[in-house]
Amino acid sequence: MGEDLKVPPGWGDDPLSKFIQDTTENAYATFHNLKDWFNRLKGIHMAFSKAAENMNRTPDYITSFFLFRSHSAFLAGVKLALSGQVPEAYMVLRGSLECALYGLYVARKAAVREVWLRRDESEEAKRKVRREFKVGNLFEVLDTDDHKLREIAGTLYERTIDYGGHPNEQAFFSVMKQQSLGSKINFKSAYMIGNEPAHHLCLKSSAQIGTCVLSIFRLVFRERFDILGISDELEVLKKGL
16 A cells, blocks of 8 residues: 555645644554554444445435434544544544434434424524434433443443543543643643553543444344344444443
């Protein structure tokens, strides 16, 4: 791949393309040094892909839209996690989880589909969506389906908020280092890290959220997941998490 890849002239010569290149090289290091986590995330992506490729003719077609976006957000979060952009990864992984919660909600409450579809028709329509799709309502529906899964999803959701989904202190200090220089104290906030405890937790969280999201979608597409073997794959992917 290295010999075939054509790097555009000037790539890496400016601060933006250099930063993007640095994140790519950090992902290479994660791929090499933390292979077990990479392979776990790869397996989750493959299970997601199998589900996404077999959504044809589903009566829950609107929920399938949420599956596609949830998968895409998961991939974006994993890319950030592999690159060591830890707080930013949690922002996107939260979106993946929310897409799954929305998907289950519209599957179980058919009347709200039109509310969601008409969101941009007026300011009142937007307010109606905000009232209907409160996170508490989403978790209430999940709790009705699977109480244990609701507890897992709730824990992961709160973790994404703590570590990056909102600008909270753990999001800041998990990637910050303190250095004493005589009477002065310097704080260095890293834009990316690698092979550190906060990075390991982010990779683990990515895998946990990926399997949790797939488990939520399985509540809607149980028969499909069973036939395709995704249900069995999920049990393997969740081991040790």
